[in-house]
Amino acid sequence: MNNVVTINIVRFIVLVLLQSLVLNNINFLGYINPYIYILFIILFPVKNNRMLFIFLSFLLGLIVDLFLDSGGVHAAACVTIAYVRPLILKFSFGMIYEHQTIKFGNMEFGQRLSYFSIITLIHHLILFSLEIFNTSKILLTLSKTLFSGIFTVLLCLLITVLFSSRRK
């Protein structure tokens, strides 16, 4: 139990620093940045205190906002995906989620891909529509969502594959 708490605290800090100091300076093709700090929300233990989880996600978003000077857009997007995560888990993993025994490292690739992409899509859509805040620029919003989303999903999958501990 203690181990899980430490891992999550370390993950929180590392992801925030990685996001604000490295990944936000990528600016691939001018505006495409991956937002991989949501990996904290994606990989948070399934058996959890839901209120704590939602609050932690809010905190994560707010700290990223502090670094990026973006008001509250990251916080809003994070709170939303934290709230709807159980639904997405149920949709992507089906029965296994009911038994509460999900180990993200051991899941099938297709299921993991759909889970990651749905969460990323929701997060980025809220993020960019709040950031741009202008209905006449809906095309820009959608294209940013799509391209950054692809980048984020790819990086998230890579990181989970690299750092998954396969002790069998």
Added chain:
Amino acid sequence: MQQIINFLIRNKNFLLFLLLFCLSLFFTIQSHSYHKSKFINSANFLTGGIYESVNNINQYFNLKEENTKLLEENNRLKSILFNEKNELKENFSLDSSLANQFKLTPAKVYKNSFSATNNYLTINKGKRDSIEEDFGVITSKGIVGIIDNTSKKYARVLSILNSNSRVNAQLKSSNHFGSLRWDGESPQIVQLVDIPKQAQIKVGDSVITGGLSTIFPKGIPIGSVVSFELDQTKNYYNVEVSLFNDMTSVGHVYVIKNRDAAEISKLNDLNE
């Protein structure tokens, strides 16, 4: 009463979500209005401190580029000094009050962004160095933005690459002025709007700051005209301006203090 409490307990997750979501929406909306985003900005001791320590490492990678920029600026200043000595002296002696009107403070950029629709920079000078809100920020090549928030050691700059930014600008060749804003797309191109259609615009014309605002002195270079067209009302030009300043690499900047700003704005308030 019992039922209300039961309802609250049953829906506590949803209520918490709603509360936090509204809170973040509140922060978002606040950040869209100039001067109001007091809580969430990177000019505080935590984020400022972290950016500072990272910048201490990062600056070594840009040394070459910074040296070239300094050399260029030195070159430009020397050529003014040698070639136009007499002219310069005359100008300043005629109007010595103007020379003292603006005070420049050098500063270093700790954080710069240009990919979002609302971009900000963080610099390493704050209230301690008597930097306040509404001071202009420039580099040797052109304008960067306006100070919008200060803490003790750091200040946040509202970049010209921000959809809330409005800077008074004019064409160098004629005195027709308009307002400079950004549409959120390319970090090299900004838009100059409300130029009256009587103005003679040519592609390649220089755009400089106008003297109408109290923030920037008149005549600081901004960029050159790339293209222009009449807007829907057919009375004003919308001009695309390519910036002289490369906003994607800003290292050292100068903060401009207008000593007469308070006096001028007091006069303007009398009119209203």
